[in-house]
Amino acid sequence: MTTLDDSARRVDSDGARPRPGDLNTIDPSADGTTAVGVDTGRIERAVREILEAIGEDPERDGLRDTPARVARMYTETCAGLHEDPSRHLKVTFDAGHDEMIMVRDIPLYSMCEHHLVPFYGQAHVAYIPNVDGRVTGLSKVARLVEGFARRPQVQERLTTQVADEIEATLLPRGVLVVIEAEHLCMSMRGIRKPGASTVTSAVRGVFRDDVSARMEAMQFIESGRRR
Numbered sequence: 201m202t203t204l205d206d207s208a209r210r211v212d213s214d215g216a217r218p219r220p221g222d223l224n225t226i227d228p229s230a231d232g233t234t235a236v237g238v239d240t241g242r243i244e245r246a247v248r249e250i251l252e253a254i255g256e257d258p259e260r261d262g263l264r265d266t267p268a269r270v271a272r273m274y275t276e277t278c279a280g281l282h283e284d285p286s287r288h289l290k291v292t293f294d295a296g297h298d299e300m301i302m303v304r305d306i307p308l309y310s311m312c313e314h315h316l317v318p319f320y321g322q323a324h325v326a327y328i329p330n331v332d333g334r335v336t337g338l339s340k341v342a343r344l345v346e347g348f349a350r351r352p353q354v355q356e357r358l359t360t361q362v363a364d365e366i367e368a369t370l371l372p373r374g375v376l377v378v379i380e381a382e383h384l385c386m387s388m389r390g391i392r393k394p395g396a397s398t399v400t401s402a403v404r405g406v407f408r409d410d411v412s413a414r415m416e417a418m419q420f421i422e423s424g425r426r427r
């Protein structure tokens with residue numbers, strides 16, 4: 201059992217988790233290919249330019265539609281830039297529940313802003329509601345993660361943004377966010393360490409102050425790994 205203090209920002213090796221087949225398990229159509237604010241024509245011209253720059257022929261059969269496909273892909277994978285992810289938490293309800301709530305193993309797909317290649321993995325989000333027991337829907341937590349993930353990102357900021365938004369909106373007694381992800385910029389280029397998993401955490405309130413609360417949350421996350 202490790203506490204968050206020594207696991208935060210740790211890089212370790214674990215090839216067992218997220219599978220590419222998990223792609224888009226959070227409703228890929230939501231906020232999909234019609235996002236405002238994305239200039240698809242400009243993306244198409246840029247992709248064509250890249251293809252020429254690497255010595256390819258953009259007119260050959262397999263590549264002819266690639267610029268348009270890439271433009272649609274970016275529109276979808278960067279849709280979070282043009283929404284306010286906090287809107288997912290606007291609807292709260294009084295569940296009279298003031299114990300820990302954890303949404304574990306939220307599939308996560310984002311794009312490293314340094315290399316524009318994916319990083320993907322899982323997010324685990326726990327919070328302890330305020331005394332008024334105000335909670336949000338479980339699926340809304342996944343939507344929040346997705347909203348911040350669909351844009352050029354770094355894992356550390358993504359983790360912080362999810363924690364900060366839950367803290368600001370639900371005013372919980374504590375928030376704990378752990379994200380584990382594999383970065384393709386580390387796997388397929390550069391240091392080439394396939395399977396290396398980067399773990400980040402953001403801890404607020406009770407989870408920061410109370411070791412036993414933090415241990416309990418981490419045990420929930422750990423138990424999910426043994427299935």
Ligand SMILES: [Zn+2]
Binds near residue numbers: 312315316383385386
């Ligand atoms: Zn990168």
